[in-house]
Amino acid sequence: MKDTAITEANPRPNHAPSKTGITKPTVGIDIGGTKINAAVVVPDSKPGEEQFQSLINAPTPTDSAVFMDTLVTMVDTLKQQHDVAAVGISTAGVVDSIHGRILGSTGNMPALKNLCNLKELLEARIHLPVHMENDANAAAYGEWRSGAAKGAENMFAITLGTGVGMGIVFNGQMYRGTHFYAAEGGHIAISYHRERKCTCGRWDCWEAFASGTGLQKTAAIALEAAPETAKAEFLQNYCTNNEVTTYAVIAAWKDNNHIGAKIIDQWHNHIAVGLGSLINVMDPDMIVVGGGLAQFVNFELLKERALERSMSNDFQLVPATLGNHAGIVGAAYLALETLS
Ligand SMILES: [Zn+2]
Known part of the structure; x- marks a missing residue:
């Protein structure tokens, strides 16, 4: 048990998160049960600047092939508008983010059942590095990197x-x-x-x-x-x-x-x-x-x-503070930082 008699505030470490120095726009994709949201995240936006741009969405297909085509079309659309460096994906399920594999249940998304190697399949078609992350992890990272918990x-x-x-x-x-x-x-x-x-x-x-x-x-x-x-x-x-x-x-x-x-x-x-x-x-x-x-x-x-x-x-x-878009922001930052 820790000494609870200490009343003085503990000295706190320097809370500035490490900056990557990377400024390339990155696509963040949030795969939900009914909708897929995607946008381009501009790293380390200055105060007042939009954190993400060109938000697009599509209904989540139940068929795996249609699902893949939808992701490719969304990335292509955003690539036409921005010089994109990488793609970060936030999805339900247990995700091995090192190898980009979905390990566990993806709830109400039947299309993902046959796509446990989504990273590999998508990279082959969009010719960009892809990072995969569990949706709750991505949302937390988004809030930490540029939302309510920035600097923690x-x-x-x-x-x-x-x-x-x-x-x-x-x-x-x-x-x-x-x-x-x-x-x-x-x-x-x-x-x-x-x-x-x-x-x-x-x-x-x-x-x-x-x-x-x-x-x-x-x-x-x-x-x-x-x-x-x-x-x-x-x-x-x-x-x-x-x-x-x-x-x-x-x-x-x-x-x-x-x-x-x-x-x-x-x-x-x-x-x-x-x-x-x-x-x-x-x-x-x-x-x-x-x-x-x-x-x-x-x-x-x-x-x-x-x-x-x-x-x-x-x-x-x-x-x-990032609302429904925390996953997009977090996945994009994780993609940039993991792949750099
Ligand atoms: Zn439980």
Whole structure:
């Protein structure tokens, strides 16, 4: 256990990330379940300058051959407009970013099942070096390299959406672990009571509580325990066909409905439990919270509750600033820096 009697702030290292000196435009591609987004990232843009240009998108094809053709067309389009040096790809799944291979499940993207050597296949067709990265890693790197956590020495980013994603930058470098399975913070267990089954097949993962799906489950439990009249009122005012969705909870909370407020309060506790544990392992100087649900997070309250559970009291908890494009930015920077 660390000496908690030390009250003076620790001396902090120089936080300036190393500059590569590379300024060539790079294509960043973010492959999502329904849409592929691509843009050209201009490294180390000055304040006020656009971080990325020529944003284009296409629906994600389910057929592998069509999928490949779509990626090639997107890169060709961007190559016509910019002198592109490399391509960085952000995708779901466990990614061996050294060899550019997709090792694990890619969720709802059937096209990728036959494309585990996507890097090799794409390089042969676009004649540019390609770097592949897990999407949560890429998003964290984007936020670290040019977003909310720019200049941090040790940071992690979490995304609160359907699941809970995580990426770590440790000692100024992307941390992937020995077998590329690091930063699966969404799957740390926060209980041993077998309360909730996770999408990964295990029990009581953080994700099963802190994600949108987890929030929905918390809401269902809260409503079950609520008096009949309050429950009926909630269902009638905020739910369509008695379906308790994340949106219904948010609407109730915004309306100062007391069940809605209670659910959101409990959700903050759920997020804080995982954060506190991660802080105790990582001792980061910065934590970034992004994803579709981040806009509903009360950062002051969350920090207060995370502090109650962590040894360190010297970290910043901030909202992500690159939004949906963090993956594009991160993948592009990783491509440039890895390939240089
Ligand atoms: Zn899990």
